[in-house]
Ligand SMILES: Cc1ncc(C[n+]2csc(CCOP(=O)(O)OP(=O)(O)O)c2C)c(N)n1
């Protein structure tokens with residue numbers, strides 16, 4: 001089963017290596033990872049998607065907690081969250097297919113952020129499923145390149161990950 | 163007054179109460195060595211290899227419970243610490259290792275004697291630091307000692323670039339640490355303690371399994387009280403040896419791969435395991451599926467991540483073993499388990515820990531250990547190397563107090579025993595310290611003889627010389643059809659007597675069983691010089707009983 005963890009860490013150099021190294025060493029595969037600073041400049045937030053059964057997850061959660069620079073580990077599995085990924089897709093856009101690509105982009109509330117005589121770069125945000133779906137639809141036109149961020153999540157409602 | 167980083171380091175060590183540093187100099191640590199030159203109150207022990215420094219600091223820490231400190235230069239010096247840091251990490255030993263580093267502006271440029279010490283050490287430390295600014299140095303030392311010695315202890319490495327050592331600033335030592343991510347948990351949860359007490363009351367066949375965590379927590383007295391009050395028998399792991407007196411009728415000795423048959427049978431038949439400060443290492447459990455198949459498990463540990471890691475737990479209690487045992491003691495009553503104890507005593511009679519006294523093939527190593535035990539009144543500090551020597555020492559040197567038996571458990575590091583004995587002897591100058599050694603292992607850090615001689619340390623190195631990498635040979639005999647591939651070192655071993663003498667130590671060779679005792683007597687008379695006693699033992703003696711790796715109790719070989 002897939003779990004999404006929010007890990008709040010002290011904003012020190014090397015802390016990403018510490019966390020990702022721990023996953024590798026203990027045999028857990030990180031499926032996606034994104035890191036950045038938070039509203040508090042001393043704290044970074046990592047969002048980690050990891051696959052494993054409940055016992056395995058419990059173990060990795062405790063192991064991460066042991067890292068001195070880890071302040072909080074939060075498992076979002078059981079709760080309602082807003083989750084987003086961002087993708088930039090460079091899709092072949094010949095004259096005859098331009099309209100259709102623009103329509104698809106519209107339906108998915110994406111944006112065309114770069115145009116050349118042969119390509120568009122489409123920016124799209126949403127759940128993993130949504131991004132998979134648009135990727136699927138663009139494929140027949142020819143995807144030249146795609147870049148996706150890791151997932152980020154926030155719990156819905158007023159409570160925060162403290 | 164402004165002082166430089168090196169002096170700040172030394173002053174900070176002094177504030178932490180450090181009395182001894184084990185180290186070895188080099189280019190980038192010159193400022194630190196300069197500061198050590200005329201320092202008062204801190205003794206520097208010059209080793210002959212950095213691995214010796216870290217094991218000695220570890221032995222010092224295990225013998226005293228205090229933080230061991232070692233110091234090495236960058237690159238090759240720091241890399242030589244690796245085995246020792248990993249050893250301490252596996253056994254949760256509080257260490258602070260200080261490594262020199264190239265100057266901050268040279269970092270990341272493959273500079274002379276640069277190694278990525280932060281990266282190399284990361285998986286084998288409790289925490290590590292790279293100090294890039296002299297302003298952070300005192301706080302870092304404070305945090306390092308705090309992290310190393312609290313919660314579940316472990317090694318902490320401070321990597322210290324040479325320009326940080328030379329930079330100057332006003333010294334002030336912080337009073338407190340502020341680490342939002344580090345909060346060890348000491349109190350046991352009262353509900354869980356109640357649940358544990360209830361299980362203990364109900365149990366018909368309970369066993370206590372005590373490990374190194376009981377040593378760390380200083381909970382030996384509480385454990386002993388609990389066992390005697392309830393009448394529940396106690397087995398220990400290798401790391402737990404000594405937390406319960408092994409001559410007590412309730413003691414089952416060590417369990418696991420080379421543990422007593424009766425402790426293993428007892429665990430196998432138990433309906434309740436009370437596990438305190440032990441982590442279900444595979445050398446203890448054998449095959450997990452068949453480990454303690456009938457037992458409910460109470461697991462007391464300060465590290466929440468140990469609970470449920472290998473074995474499912476019915477009552478988890480996270481916290482300090484001493485606190486929790488005190489809480490448990492308030493609830494404890496004598497258990498009605500006479501029948502169970504009788505059953506265990508039957509096993510004890512049927513499968514005692516013993517060995518054949520037929521010494522026509524040479525001296526019995528077990529007899530050597532028993533003689534050492536007798537002549538030292540069971541009071542010596544024992545360090546061990548790794549292999550058969552270690553297991554015979556664990557089986558036959560009955561320990562009576564914690565911190566008496568010092569051995570590399572989790573990592574099984576050959577070459578540990580001699581430097582650890584040096585650390586222990588420096589920590590405890592009035593104790594008799596024996597390193598029980600193998601002829602293979604002793605050669606891994608033999609250079610530390612020079613350290614022992616130059617510090618006039620009267621440690622006794624008892625080499626159980628079988629001319630083999632004996633434990634490996636034993637496995638080859640049992641599982642590889644006696645194909646002794648690269649384990650016979652007998653022909654090429656040095657003359658250990660000459661070797662001792664070359665270092666300025668005493669060497670005694672013992673070839674006949676009747677020479678064992680007089681030789682040990684002589685060794686015990688050495689009071690300001692180390693002594694190697696080279697016991698030529700029965701070459702193919704095996705360590706028994708044995709549960710093959712990954713096997714279950716029913717696969718136990720008795721002899
Ligand atoms: C550094 C290191 N290398 C290799 C091993 C694997 N090993 C375990 S026991 C052993 C043999 C030890 O031989 P010796 O010191 O003579 O002890 P004996 O078993 O003969 O008592 C070896 C090679 C180890 N534990 N540590």
Ligand SMILES: [Mg+2]
Pocket residue numbers: 600601602626627628629630631632
């Ligand atoms: Mg040997």
